[in-house]
Amino acid sequence: MLGDGILKGLAETARNFFGSYVSRDRLxxxxxxxxxxxxxxxxxxxxFLVFDGADWQQGLRCVSCQICEKECPPKCIFIExxxxxxxxxVGKPQFYPVRFDIDISVCMSCQICVEVCPFDAIxxxxxxxxxxxxxxxxxxxxxxxxxKSNEHYNKIHPTEAAAVDAALAEERAKAKAAAEAKASAxxxxxxxxxxxxxxxxxxxxxxxxxxxx
Amino acid sequence: MTQxxxxxxxxxxxxxxxxLPAAIQPFCSALLSVVAIILVFxxxxxxxxxxxxxxxxxxxxxxxxxxVGPCGLLQPLADGIKSLTKEDIxxxxxxxxxxxxxxxxxxxxxxxxxxxxxxxxxxxxxxxNAGVLYFxxxxxxxxxxxFMAGWSSRSKYSLLxxxxxxxxxxxxxxPLVLASIVxxxxxxxxxxxxxxxxxxxxxGIWPHWFVFTPWGLAGFVxxxxxxxxxxxRSPFDLPEGESEIIAGYYIEYSGFKFALxxxxxxxxxxxxxxxxxxxxxxxxxxxxxxxTWVPSYLWFFAKLLAIISAFIWVRGTLPRLRMDQLMNxxxxxxxxxxxxxxxxxxxxxxxxxxxxxWPVCAAIVAVPFLLLARGLKQKRxxxxxxxxxxQ
Amino acid sequence: xxxxFTILAAITVAGMAAAxxxxxxxxxxxxxxxxxxxxxALYLQLGAQxxxxxxxxxxxxxxxxxxxxxxxxxxxxxSATPAPRAPLxxxxxxxxxxxxxxxAWAIHSNxxxxxxxxxxxxxxxxxTVQQIGDALMHRFVLPLEIVGLLLTAALIGAVVIxxxxxxxxx
Amino acid sequence: MNPLQGYLLLSALLFSIGLAGxxxxxxxxxxxxGIELMLNAxxxxxxxxxxxxxxxxALTGIMFTIFSIAVAAAEAAVGLAIILAAYRHSRTxxxxxxxxxxx
Numbered sequence: 106m107l108g109d110g111i112l113k114g115l116a117e118t119a120r121n122f123f124g125s126y127v128s129r130d131r132l133x134x135x136x137x138x139x140x141x142x143x144x145x146x147x148x149x150x151x152x153f154l155v156f157d158g159a160d161w162q163q164g165l166r167c168v169s170c171q172i173c174e175k176e177c178p179p180k181c182i183f184i185e186x187x188x189x190x191x192x193x194x195v196g197k198p199q200f201y202p203v204r205f206d207i208d209i210s211v212c213m214s215c216q217i218c219v220e221v222c223p224f225d226a227i228x229x230x231x232x233x234x235x236x237x238x239x240x241x242x243x244x245x246x247x248x249x250x251x252x253k254s255n256e257h258y259n260k261i262h263p264t265e266a267a268a269v270d271a272a273l274a275e276e277r278a279k280a281k282a283a284a285e286a287k288a289s290a291x292x293x294x295x296x297x298x299x300x301x302x303x304x305x306x307x308x309x310x311x312x313x314x315x316x317x318x
Numbered sequence: 319m320t321q322x323x324x325x326x327x328x329x330x331x332x333x334x335x336x337x338l339p340a341a342i343q344p345f346c347s348a349l350l351s352v353v354a355i356i357l358v359f360x361x362x363x364x365x366x367x368x369x370x371x372x373x374x375x376x377x378x379x380x381x382x383x384x385x386v387g388p389c390g391l392l393q394p395l396a397d398g399i400k401s402l403t404k405e406d407i408x409x410x411x412x413x414x415x416x417x418x419x420x421x422x423x424x425x426x427x428x429x430x431x432x433x434x435x436x437x438x439x440x441x442x443x444x445x446x447n448a449g450v451l452y453f454x455x456x457x458x459x460x461x462x463x464x465f466m467a468g469w470s471s472r473s474k475y476s477l478l479x480x481x482x483x484x485x486x487x488x489x490x491x492x493p494l495v496l497a498s499i500v501x502x503x504x505x506x507x508x509x510x511x512x513x514x515x516x517x518x519x520x521x522g523i524w525p526h527w528f529v530f531t532p533w534g535l536a537g538f539v540x541x542x543x544x545x546x547x548x549x550x551r552s553p554f555d556l557p558e559g560e561s562e563i564i565a566g567y568y569i570e571y572s573g574f575k576f577a578l579x580x581x582x583x584x585x586x587x588x589x590x591x592x593x594x595x596x597x598x599x600x601x602x603x604x605x606x607x608x609x610t611w612v613p614s615y616l617w618f619f620a621k622l623l624a625i626i627s628a629f630i631w632v633r634g635t636l637p638r639l640r641m642d643q644l645m646n647x648x649x650x651x652x653x654x655x656x657x658x659x660x661x662x663x664x665x666x667x668x669x670x671x672x673x674x675x676w677p678v679c680a681a682i683v684a685v686p687f688l689l690l691a692r693g694l695k696q697k698r699x700x701x702x703x704x705x706x707x708x709q
Numbered sequence: 710x711x712x713x714f715t716i717l718a719a720i721t722v723a724g725m726a727a728a729x730x731x732x733x734x735x736x737x738x739x740x741x742x743x744x745x746x747x748x749x750a751l752y753l754q755l756g757a758q759x760x761x762x763x764x765x766x767x768x769x770x771x772x773x774x775x776x777x778x779x780x781x782x783x784x785x786x787x788s789a790t791p792a793p794r795a796p797l798x799x800x801x802x803x804x805x806x807x808x809x810x811x812x813a814w815a816i817h818s819n820x821x822x823x824x825x826x827x828x829x830x831x832x833x834x835x836x837t838v839q840q841i842g843d844a845l846m847h848r849f850v851l852p853l854e855i856v857g858l859l860l861t862a863a864l865i866g867a868v869v870i871x872x873x874x875x876x877x878x879x
Numbered sequence: 880m881n882p883l884q885g886y887l888l889l890s891a892l893l894f895s896i897g898l899a900g901x902x903x904x905x906x907x908x909x910x911x912x913g914i915e916l917m918l919n920a921x922x923x924x925x926x927x928x929x930x931x932x933x934x935x936x937a938l939t940g941i942m943f944t945i946f947s948i949a950v951a952a953a954e955a956a957v958g959l960a961i962i963l964a965a966y967r968h969s970r971t972x973x974x975x976x977x978x979x980x981x982x
Contacts, residue, residue, distance in 0.1 A: 107651075107691030114635040118377045122634075125376045134381045416739065447837050448759045455762040458770025462742060465777055469735055481781070484774060491770075508838045714882070718889045725893055725916055729900030729909070737909055741916075748893075748919055751886070755930040760944050764922075767948050772915060772955045779908050779959040783966045798903060805899035812891035816884055834935030841945070844938045852942075856949045863953035867960040 146262060149229035151209045152218055154251045161252035166226035168193065169202040173218035173227055181211035182218065196284065207251060209235065210244040225269050231261045320611040327354075327615070328440050351443050355432050362622075363584045364394035370630050377634035397577075404573035409471055412570065416470035420463050421571065421578035427459035428582045431589040434510050438602045438615030442511055449510040450502060453593055454495055457548070460586060461487045464557075464567050467579070471570035479566025482641065483557030486547055489648040490554075494544035494590075496656035500537045500663035501528055501597045514601030523607045527600040532680040533663040536687075538598040540656050542628075545594060547644070549587040551629055553636035556644060591625040592618075651690060658686045713754060721747030734780045742773045756834065759841055886927035894920035907965070907972045911958045918951045 125131050135142060156164035169186045185204035193199045218227050230253070237243030259266040322329065331350055335343050368383065368391060375382030383390030408417055434449035436442040446452050461484050468480020502508055505516050519526050528534035547554035558566035568579040595601060599621050602614035639647070662682040669675035724744030731737045745768040752761035845853050897916030904910050922944045929940025966972050 107687070107694065111636065115631060118631060118635040121379055122373070122376045122631075125379050131379045132381060133379060413736075416736075446758065448762050451759065451762040451766065451838075455765035455770065458766055458774075461774055462739075462769060465774065466739065469777075469781075477781075481778075484778070488771070488774065506839065711882075714885060718885070721889070722892055722896070725896045728916070729896050729904065729913060734906055734909060737912065741912055744893075744916070745919070748923060751889075751923060752926055755886075755926050757926050757929070757941055757944070760922075760926060760941055760948075763945065763948055767952050768915075768919070771952060775955055775959055776908055776912055779962055782963060783908070783972045801899055801902035804902060805895045808898055809891055809895035812894065813888060816887045816891065834930065836929075836935075836938055836941050840938060841941060844942055845945075849942050849946075852946055856946055860949060860953050863957050867956040870957070871960040871963045 144231055144261065146264065148231045149214060149216060150233050151212055151214060151230055151235070151246075152207060152216075152227050152251070153230040153253045154205060154248070155226055155228055155255055155258050156252050157255050159254075161249070161254070164254075165201060165248075165252060166193075166224050167202050167205065168199040168224055168226070169205070170200075170223065172221050172223070176217050176221045178215060178217065179211045179213050181208045181213075182206070183208075197280075202248060205248045205251060206245055208245050210240070225273060228258055228262070320613075324439055324613045326613070327438070348443070355437075355443065356429060359429075359432065359585055359588055360581070362588060362619075363581055364398070366584060366588075366626055367394050367397065367580075369626070370633070373627070373630045374634045377631075401577035402574055406573040406575060407570075409473065409570050411472040413470040413472070416466050417570075418575075420467035420470060421568075421575045421582065423466065424460060424463035424582035425578050425585065427456055427463055428586040428589060430456040430459070431586075431593070435589065435592045435596060436511050436514050436601050437592075437618050438613065441602075441615060445509060445511045448508045450498060450508045450513075450593075450597075453510075453589075454491070457586075457590075458491065460582070463582070467571070468567035471567075473570050475564050476567045476569045479557045479569065483550060483567055486550070486554065486557060486644060486648075489645060490544045490547035490652070493540060493648065493652035493656045494548055496653070496660065497537045497541040497544060498593070498597050500533050500659055503660070503663050503667065504528065504533075510596050510601075514596055514603065517600040518603035520607035525600055525603055525605060525607070527598065527603070527605075529598040529600075531666065532676065532683050533659050533666055534598055536655070536659045536662070536683045538594065540652060540659065541594050541598065542625075544652060545587075545590040546629065546632065547648070549590055550583060551587060552633040553639050554644060555638060556641060587629065588622065588626070591622055591629070594625065595621045651694060654690060655683075655687065659683055714751075717747055717750050717754065720744075721751065734784065735777065738773055738776045738780065741776070742769050745769050745773065757836055759836065759838055881931075883927055883931040886923060886931075890920040890923040890927070893917075893923065905973050905975050907962045907974050908959065910974065911955065911962065914958075915951060915955060918947060918954075922947050 121131075155166050157166065158164035169184050171184050171186070174180075174182045174184045183204065183206040184202050187201045187203045190198040191201050214229070216229055219229055235244070255266070255270070259270070331347065334350065335347055338346050371393070372382035372390070383393040386392040386396045408414060431453050433443045434446050434452055464483045464487070465480050468476045468478075468483070471477075501513060505513050507513060517525065517527050524530070529538045550557050558568075568576060571579060595618065602618040604610045604612060604614075604617050662679045665682060666675050666679045669678065721744050724740050724742075724747055727740035728737045728744055731740060746765065749761045749764040749768075752758075752764055894917050897913045897920060900913030900916065901910050902913075904913060925940040925944045925947070927940075929935055929938070932940065962972060969976070
């Protein structure tokens with residue numbers, strides 16, 4: 106008969122209507138600012154800069170190689186390279202960004218900057234409460250607002266961060282071993298030199314930056 | 319006591335008018351009634367927006383608005399403040415005068431219909447001799463307002479929406495009027511007051527509402543379907559189909575003018591619902607003779623709220639129709655059914671009063687309905703669509 | 710000549726003149742609806758309620774909308790219709806003015822006013838829906854049938870003409 | 880001037896406006912509208928004569944107007960349909976440019 110489908114549909118909505126009053130688990134609504142869903146590990150919103158240690162200015166992993174700036178499809182990254190160099194985690198002197206801006210009103214969350222970064226310095230954040238009443242200043246994130254600690258990274262993406270840390274630690278250990286080997290070689294040479302000349306051992310240059318993990 | 323309670327607003331008006339000089343009394347009486355009607359139905363509009371959002375939310379297992387005030391009851395107020403303070407943007411290419419007049423005309427036209435709707439016993443603005451005709455005449459003004467809005471915006475979407483809306487309103491006006499004609503045929507009057515008076519009598523405890531007759535029931539259903547289409551409600555909301563033409567004819571409106579469109583649409587919906595109540599559901603009459611002590615206006619608003627709830631229920635249930643389905647429904651189903659219903663009402667009129675006319679009239683309506691339903695279902699076969707104009 | 714008549718007449722004439730004078734065709738139709746509504750109000754003032762509402766229903770609700778539809782379907786872009794040439798203006802205007810002059814003279818001339826009208830009825834004569842219905846079904850039943858036939862023919866004819874031939878469309 | 884004359888004058892004015900429009904406008908739709916206007920002017924006369932005439936009870940004026948409105952509606956529908964058909968043929972509604980008989 107014409108119209109029985111309509112009646113069936115009406116019965117279905119009526120069931121939902123009354124059911125939502127009877128059984129609580131029908132309602133999937135979450136009272137957002139007060140309640141939140143647990144974060145999904147794979148979630149990502151916008152990039153941030155990882156720093157090691159306590160001081161964000163000292164510990165930034167970024168060496169301002171500007172690869173991300175070049176690769177960014179919507180061109181939302183702006184980097185200004187430093188004039189001087191600063192030793193990095195393994196003590197190698199590197200450039201650092203004097204300015205690192207990401208315009209997240211332009212960013213499309215493609216994660217290409219993360220893919221291309223050779224230093225694991227830029228990662229995706231999960232923060233989504235980004236609304237602001239200042240359209241230009243509030244959405245143009247500078248170095249300071251982008252810098253987040255490695256602990257934060259470990260918290261939001263534990264598995265990924267662990268892998269990154271392991272790789273970094275391995276690299277640093279290698280670098281340290283190489284440095285130590287070099288140092289010991291230098292020391293040996295020095296002792297030999299000392300043996301040959303005056304007796305005052307010169308200390309091998311130690312990495313200046315604080316090592317975490 | 320019940321008499322006083324029933325007539326309390328009428329008495330209050332007379333009491334108030336007693337303080338005024340006799341010369342301006344008729345004018346002030348009309349003004350008072352108009353202001354009261356506007357206030358009451360604007361409030362009802364606010365309540366309905368809340369009711370609709372809550373009801374739709376529950377049907378979709380959501381909560382609906384719950385932030386502003388207890389249970390979100392102050393949400394309409396917040397919406398009103400928001401729309402009042404929003405920037406009013408007029409497209410640069412728009413026809414400014416027409417663009418401005420369209421929402422005003424729409425709201426004015428939608429309020430005009432209330433002049434003949436009896437809200438309670440002795441509570442009608444004017445008892446026009448041709449009341450029902452007046453109602454449909456001012457209803458047709460809304461089409462003009464819709465066209466003005468769509469055309470003056472100079473936007474493809476709004477023009478498309480307006481064309482759809484007008485085509486739909488004109489098509490469904492025919493079944494709407496034809497469905498209500500059965501009542502006029504039976505009462506022999508176009509006056510809404512006379513129509514309600516005919517229904518406000520009882521046999522035993524049962525009222526003489528027209529919906530309790532075969533032709534009345536069919537007429538009521540057909541009237542409600544046509545009224546849904548006439549007020550652009552889901553599932554006939556093609557003119558504002560969000561998914562294809564965004565908001566239809568009022569896409570270029572913002573701020574308070576947009577709110578006016580919203581208001582006009584709801585007020586129009588209330589008016590057609592109230593007309594359905596007047597024609598088929600006995601107006602302000604109580605459903606049982608032993609309930610006549612309840613004031614008549616309460617019955618009217620109870621029925622109105624029931625019909626509004628039905629509208630919301632239908633909106634939460636049915637998906638939107640396609641344009642050709644819409645037109646087919648109007649011309650292939652609604653129009654023949656209203657004509658057959660007219661025949662049934664005529665037969666009812668001429669058959670002697672008794673039990674015999676019940677099955678006869680019911681058969682006159684039901685048999686063609688079943689045949690038509692079968693025919694329409696069988697005809698529906700799927701094929702490659704051919705376009706006449708786009709190739 | 711009451712004030713309400715003067716106001717309504719002014720609105721009607723203004724609407725109609727605008728409908729015939731404006732450049733933009735859609736504006737013309739919108740002004741036309743004002744004129745039609747004015748005429749409907751005049752009908753109401755004369756006591757012809759049923760005709761007044763029918764006027765609104767048919768002219769504002771149907772004819773104006775139909776005209777608007779026709780304009781939308783025939784004008785690809787909203788351009789102003791070209792103004793008529795000057796000599797044509799003069800000639801047409803002259804003809805219209807002459808017609809008005811003759812009619813006005815006829816109305817004002819003794820021929821009509823001397824032939825005594827019955828004393829002005831103060832209240833409008835009643836024309837209830839019931840009376841109109843009775844008249845339609847008794848005295849005017851043949852015209853009613855013919856109009857019904859005409860409307861059916863017009864309906865079918867309009868559809869056939871406006872649809873065009875199917876092959877032509879493809 | 881009695882009220883009847885007022886209505887007659889108004890209707891004469893409306894008739895002339897409609898006539899001027901029908902003569903002067905070049906858009907076929909507006910010409911049709913001018914003709915509608917003339918019909919309306921005539922209807923106004925009928926109602927005015929019914930109201931102030933000798934036998935209002937006969938309702939002749941009202942009946943005539945009702946039939947006239949019905950016929951005018953049919954006329955408008957058919958007229959506009961013809962204009963649409965003509966437009967499809969000549970791609971214009973300008974009457975001055977619709978002067979070719981060639982198909």
